[in-house]
Amino acid sequence: MSFLYSIAIQITGLVLKGLAPFNEKLKKGVFGRHETFSILKENINNTDKTLWFHCASLGEYEQGLPVFKALRTHYKNHKIILSFFSPSGYEIRKNSPIADVVVYLPLDTKQNARTFLDIVNPELTVFIKYDIWPNILNELKQRGLRAILISAVFRKNQSYFKFYGSHLRNALFAFEYIFTQNENSQALLKTINYNNTSVSGDTRFDRVSSQLDLDNNLPFIETFKDNKLCIVAGSTWPEGEAFLTNFINTYQNLDVKFIIAPHNIKDTQIHHLKDNLQCKTVLFSEKENSNLKDAKVFIVNTIGILSKIYNYADIAYVGGALGNTGLHNTLEPAVFGIPIIIGNQYSKFPEAEAMISRGGMFSVSNQNAFNSCLNQLINNEVKRLQAGNKNSQYVKENMGAVIQILNYLRI
Known part of the structure; x- marks a missing residue:
């Protein structure tokens, strides 16, 4: 399955490049991913302590924001790297004050995973809700780097819980802990023998509640x-x-x-x-x-x-x-x-x-x-x-x- 996944990612990359000239959103994503490593190298030194937050798009960013803010306050001497997969998240939050560096997540090849983590080397990684990328997560696990998944939601029909989903399923074990939104999600994780979980709910409730304290x-x-x-x-x-x-x-x-x-x-x-x-x-x-x-x-x-x-x-x-x-x-x-x-x-x-x-x-x-x-x-x-x-x-x-x-x- 790992081999088939790698081929699928390579094909996806070629397809995105082929379609990019005809779609402005795809074009931004392809160009942005091309720039990721140079941006990281320009802004991160070997001596920097770092945290890494990853969001699929804008909604997941808003979901994780109250946690991001708390970590930003606590880890004052760390550089925070914020990554997005979707242009709709990156383009709107590329100047987010909670991060020192904002980039597109590179395509999930094994080489990209190694290069990304060679530069970033995060002390803690926080993924929001979903957007599970096996090669990156497995590389985190092999290096012994901490990672958690918050506000996670799982459904029975997802690949993690199918006989053919071993590659994705194994990637979940790169997270040392998973905070789920509901009991159903926690129960599904237990069916694959993932037990480091708790039902914390959805961080979006805390996020929107903070709006009442603003002008x-x-x-x-x-x-x-x-x-x-x-x-x-x-x-x-x-x-x-x-x-x-x-x-x-x-x-x-x-x-x-x-x-x-x-x-x-x-x-x-x-x-x-x-x-x-x-x-x-x-x-x-x-x-x-x-x-x-x-x-x-x-x-x-x-x-x-x-x-x-x-x-x-x-x-x-x-x-x-x-x-x-x-x-x-x-x-x-x-x-x-x-x-x-x-x-x-x-x-x-x-x-x-x-x-x-x-x-x-x-x-x-x-x-x-x-x-x-x-x-x-x-x-x-x-x-x-x-x-x-x-x-x-x-x-x-x-x-x-x-x-x-x-x-x-x-x-």
């Missing part, structure tokens, strides 16, 4: 909202935006404000969304020269402020679960105690299942269901407030993962 004031959003009921649609994709525009155009007489923060903020996508709206709409980039109070829709064509914008929401819609892109972060709005609407593709997101079962989140699959759900929440204040309170309570009940991890590390 979430955005004066321009306050001006736009104008003390009216406000629906915030975060991380939207075209299928969800179609529902939103249809609703807004159909119910123009409702005295309600809408904020839409698309996942894709390319100009063509933003202007297509704006052109489909039959009411006064202002873009974030136009806000300085616009009368925000008179606008009904505010489109956020920038990144980095959505978590603050949720502070102004009375109802939230979170994108990703109407298509195949994956549900985006629903805990960000939940912490502010507001009801949430999502699509119907959420089976891999336990937090969504939990909030739906508790009555704080609502799943829709078509335009009529979306309209009906949103109208009920707009017109029924009691239902709206009760649902929101259930979500904030859910977040509070599930905090504490970070403390367990730091206690294990004796920090």
